[in-house]
Amino acid sequence: MTSRKPFAGSLLAATLLAFAGCSTFDSDLRNSSDSSGSGSGSRSSGSGGGAHVSQSYQRDVYSFAVACLGRDEPAGELVRGVGLIAELHGISDWESAPDTSAALHAVVLTGELDERGIARLRDELAPLAPGLIANAFEGRVNPVGNAGGRN
Amino acid sequence: MIPLLSWWLPGLLPGLLLLSPRDGIDTEPPAPLAFIHVEANVGGASGGHMALRIGDFVYHFQQTDASLLELIRDDWNGFRGDYAGLQNRSLHIVYLDVAPRDIDRIARRFSLAWVDQQIDLDRVVRRRDDVRWLEALRDGTPLPPLRGAGLLAPTTGCTVDATDLTDATALQDTVAAALGSDFVRDEIGRLDRALAEFELAPDSTDLAPLRELLSLREALHSIDERRPLAKNAIVDELDRAGRTGLLPPRNFAASERPLVAHFIDAQRVTIVALLRSRRPDRALALHVAIARHHVLSRSSRLDRWITLDPFPDDARCAAPPDPDDRLAKRRAAAEAATAADVADQVRATLLVRATHDETSLAALEAVMARRREADRRASGEPMRLHCGRMVPSRGRSVEWPIDRAPCRLDSANLTDRAAAALASWQASFGTIESRCAYSLTGHNCVTELVRLMNSSFRDEDAVVGALGGRLEPGENLAFIPFLLHDQVVANLRITRQETHLSRRLDSLARLGQSAPGLLIALRESMTLSSTLYQPHASDGEFLLFTDDVVLTRPLCGVINLAYATGQGIVGVFTAAFDDGRRLRGALHGAIFSLPELVFGNVRKGTYLEEGAGAEGA
Numbered sequence: 001m002t003s004r005k006p007f008a009g010s011l012l013a014a015t016l017l018a019f020a021g022c023s024t025f026d027s028d029l030r031n032s033s034d035s036s037g038s039g040s041g042s043r044s045s046g047s048g049g050g051a052h053v054s055q056s057y058q059r060d061v062y063s064f065a066v067a068c069l070g071r072d073e074p075a076g077e078l079v080r081g082v083g084l085i086a087e088l089h090g091i092s093d094w095e096s097a098p099d100t101s102a103a104l105h106a107v108v109l110t111g112e113l114d115e116r117g118i119a120r121l122r123d124e125l126a127p128l129a130p131g132l133i134a135n136a137f138e139g140r141v142n143p144v145g146n147a148g149g150r151n
Numbered sequence: 152m153i154p155l156l157s158w159w160l161p162g163l164l165p166g167l168l169l170l171s172p173r174d175g176i177d178t179e180p181p182a183p184l185a186f187i188h189v190e191a192n193v194g195g196a197s198g199g200h201m202a203l204r205i206g207d208f209v210y211h212f213q214q215t216d217a218s219l220l221e222l223i224r225d226d227w228n229g230f231r232g233d234y235a236g237l238q239n240r241s242l243h244i245v246y247l248d249v250a251p252r253d254i255d256r257i258a259r260r261f262s263l264a265w266v267d268q269q270i271d272l273d274r275v276v277r278r279r280d281d282v283r284w285l286e287a288l289r290d291g292t293p294l295p296p297l298r299g300a301g302l303l304a305p306t307t308g309c310t311v312d313a314t315d316l317t318d319a320t321a322l323q324d325t326v327a328a329a330l331g332s333d334f335v336r337d338e339i340g341r342l343d344r345a346l347a348e349f350e351l352a353p354d355s356t357d358l359a360p361l362r363e364l365l366s367l368r369e370a371l372h373s374i375d376e377r378r379p380l381a382k383n384a385i386v387d388e389l390d391r392a393g394r395t396g397l398l399p400p401r402n403f404a405a406s407e408r409p410l411v412a413h414f415i416d417a418q419r420v421t422i423v424a425l426l427r428s429r430r431p432d433r434a435l436a437l438h439v440a441i442a443r444h445h446v447l448s449r450s451s452r453l454d455r456w457i458t459l460d461p462f463p464d465d466a467r468c469a470a471p472p473d474p475d476d477r478l479a480k481r482r483a484a485a486e487a488a489t490a491a492d493v494a495d496q497v498r499a500t501l502l503v504r505a506t507h508d509e510t511s512l513a514a515l516e517a518v519m520a521r522r523r524e525a526d527r528r529a530s531g532e533p534m535r536l537h538c539g540r541m542v543p544s545r546g547r548s549v550e551w552p553i554d555r556a557p558c559r560l561d562s563a564n565l566t567d568r569a570a571a572a573l574a575s576w577q578a579s580f581g582t583i584e585s586r587c588a589y590s591l592t593g594h595n596c597v598t599e600l601v602r603l604m605n606s607s608f609r610d611e612d613a614v615v616g617a618l619g620g621r622l623e624p625g626e627n628l629a630f631i632p633f634l635l636h637d638q639v640v641a642n643l644r645i646t647r648q649e650t651h652l653s654r655r656l657d658s659l660a661r662l663g664q665s666a667p668g669l670l671i672a673l674r675e676s677m678t679l680s681s682t683l684y685q686p687h688a689s690d691g692e693f694l695l696f697t698d699d700v701v702l703t704r705p706l707c708g709v710i711n712l713a714y715a716t717g718q719g720i721v722g723v724f725t726a727a728f729d730d731g732r733r734l735r736g737a738l739h740g741a742i743f744s745l746p747e748l749v750f751g752n753v754r755k756g757t758y759l760e761e762g763a764g765a766e767g768a
Contacts, residue, residue: 054510056208056262063263064270076431083432084273085266090513090540092436093421095428097508127429 054099057089061103069107069117069124078124095128101135108137184254187211188243188636189234190653190698191753193690193743199632201597202230203604204244205258210265210603212596219587220599224265235651237758241698242651243636248644253607253617260607271583277359278576284358285572288551289565296546297366299438302459303373303445304381312379318448319377322419322441326374329423335375338426342368346552350559356572361560366434369549373441374422380445384545386519387457402454406502411451414512418444439543443512456498458516461541462524468533478685483529490525494518510540517541597635598624619644654758656699658683676700684756688732691739691754692718697747698755708747715740 061082068078086094094100107113107121125133187209189200202211209230212220225233234240249257283295326335346364351357372378388400403411421440425433442459450457472479497518501511517540528534588594601624608614614621620642622629629635640648652660659675662683674680676696684696694714695707715737722734743754 059258059262060266063259064266067263067267079431081266081270083430084270087542088269088540089510090517090542091509092439092542093425093509094436095430095433096421096424127431129424129428129430 057085057091058099058103058106060085061100062106065104065107065121066112069113069120075124078121079128095132101132104136105139183246184249184257185244185246186636186639188632190240192238192240192757193739193754197753201600201632201635203261203600205254205261210261212599214589218589219584220589220594220596221587222265222268231651236654239653239655239755239757241653241656243648244651245636245639245648246646247618248646249617257604257607261603264603275576275579275583278572278579280362281356281358281572282569282576284362285356285565285569288560289569293548294551296464296548297362297369298544298546299435300366300369300549301381301545301547302384302438302442302543303378306376306378314452315379315445315449316377318445319379321448322422322444323374323377325419326423326426330426334426335371339368339371339375342371343552348559351568354571356568356575363432363434365549367437368552370434370437370441373438380442381545384442384460384543385446385457386460386523388455400455404502408451410501410507411447413507415444415447415451418447435542435544442543456519458519459543460520460545461513461516461543462520462535462537463541463544464546466535466537468535469528471528471531471533474531487525487529490522494522513540513542516543592625592630595630597630597632601629601635653698653755655683655696655756659699678756687757687759688736689759690756691715691743692736693740693744693754696756697752701750704747704750704752708744711744711747712741715744
């Protein structure tokens with residue numbers, strides 16, 4: 001029915017790839033959002049429009065925090081990165097969003113960081129709301145400092 | 152060309168409907184894991200494409216105009232709607248048999264790669280901003296806009312509506328009650344001192360802390376001076392009624408009023424928390440919360456939805472449809488109607504949710520603003536576009552508070568700093584360029600997907616253990632999408648394969664079931680008579696579809712080539728009148744007829760929007 005494997009084979013495909021370069025119809029649109037620094041490269045959404053926006057935000061924060069704390073990033077990079085991730089997910093008040101502390105708590109719990117990494121996490125979070133730090137390290141359920149990012 | 156539907160429809164509604172409970176990270180493994188081979192089509196898609204689905208996300212690499220490979224993350228519904236729907240390309244999906252733990256590992260690797268890429272791009276933007284700021288300080292020209300400061304308007308020389316003043320006064324009272332009546336002015340004094348003492352470290356060009364100080368100062372002045380909303384920072388349903396000639400917007404339903412009150416209270420709580428906070432990037436959040444407080448208060452008073460406009464200042468614009476193109480105008484009107492439906496559904500969905508966080512409000516802002524843009528286009532105006540979620544960030548240039556803060560930057564050599572900032576910006580962009588440069592065989596959408604997948608595991612054995620085999624980037628011509636697809640099937644542990652038909656083929660199959668017959672099949676095999684497809688200039692001139700035939704494809708190719716040649720001859724004579732459009736279409740048609748002569752198929756027709764050329768904003 002479909003023509004997935006044309007007989008002309010690899011040579012034809014390679015020739016066409018030279019035309020193609022993996023771009024799509026709207027590559028200009030995608031590119032534009034990057035240079036703005038305010039969006040994502042993703043058409044649909046930085047956080048995905050699918051089922052688990054909250055979960056995808058947590059996953060991004062978690063993955064980034066583990067990597068950031070495990071490599072020699074300058075001080076302040078963790079907080080700056082989390083702020084950017086939050087904005088990509090449409091969140092401005094990330095400090096009091098329960099998902100932020102849940103993700104950071106997972107960082108503490110999963111044991112992927114050594115003691116030095118945990119100490120760095122504590123240092124990075126030190127200027128922030130005490131509630132966020134408590135949630136991250138102790139996993140308290142109650143939200144941070146205000147209505148817990150409930151908007 | 153821009154698939155206009157794709158920036159607001161896919162995923163938005165399910166995203167809102169299914170905001171998850173607070174599950175924690177590991178309670179729900181991200182299944183399924185699948186490679187997706189996307190068939191070729193005309194334009195930049197003629198080589199086919201490859202993607203990886205992980206749970207609700209699809210990751211894939213795309214080449215940008217600057218010949219860089221960029222990792223894109225789409226939600227599954229959006230990806231499917233774009234590629235199989237608008238781009239009319241069938242998807243061949245191979246589901247892998249992988250343990251949930253390993254899927255989670257792969258999901259985290261891709262998530263990190265995407266986040267790291269965004270952070271790198273943001274770094275480039277910040278360095279570009281440093282250049283602009285240092286040049287403005289050097290030249291004494293107006294400072295570049297501060298993000299978020301344009302949501303509220305300075306009151307100097309303006310008449311402020313008394314009711315707006317009431318909202319601002321209520322916020323002032325809230326802050327005074329929580330933090331003391333002198334808090335805001337004390338903070339402004341502290342910031343003025345910090346600005347006066349601000350100096351750059353030797354060799355530094357990073358002005359982000361300075362921008363943050365200035366932005367925070369503006370936010371505090373907004374509270375202190377009871378600044379109103381900027382006129383062009385909001386989306387009001389009443390404006391829509393005026394534009395579209397529709398009935399005035401309906402008032403809030405009874406169940407919506409408590410929701411608005413809840414949102415207003417939440418802004419007050421957030422503002423107080425942000426004022427207490429020492430978070431180093433809180434200025435934008437504070438601007439947003441203050442503006443949301445004011446706009447929701449107005450909304451409550453006027454009993455209809457008024458929200459902030461979340462589009463970024465540099466959002467791209469799509470040109471309005473050609474006034475003489477009735478088809479394009481009909482499409483724009485249909486889009487506006489769909490946008491209105493989506494907005495209504497989101498509004499209804501908000502009411503049934505038990506809890507609300509910032510993403511609920513952000514979703515409402517987004518659909519309201521996107522609906523307005525769709526209305527604008529339907530009424531013949533340009534339309535703004537933006538991919539992804541948005542936080543309102545309208546900017547405004549502020550004056551340097553030089554009378555209060557003689558900045559120590561004056562003593563810095565701003566010319567040298569500006570030159571250094573420019574070099575730093577270029578270097579950061581160069582780093583990305585060297586890392587993400589595209590090459591046809593060694594660094595393309597296929598090879599990078601495999602590399603990233605492999606890098607999810609600590610070594611080769613772990614890859615084989617998890618996937619049942621290992622793919623090597625580019626090996627045995629596996630830089631070609633359909634060959635990688637074959638290698639996935641041959642080498643990895645898979646559970647099943649499925650094909651998601653392109654839009655035309657899917658419609659054709661349905662039509663074949665409901666109205667079988669040779670005449671209908673013949674009608675649908677030709678572009679000029681098809682009821683399932685309408686010719687687009689960007690698809691080129693062709694007569695017969697060849698994606699659903701194999702044996703007769705070379706013959707169809709000959710006919711298509713002859714048709715394109717004929718169009719080309721006519722196009723020579725019409726070039727003076729149509730700007731060479733027909734001639735270009737004929738050339739395009741002839742080129743994409745060639746593969747058909749040897750049983751290949753690239754061209755399938757598309758459903759992309761016409762007449763929406765992007766204008767740089």
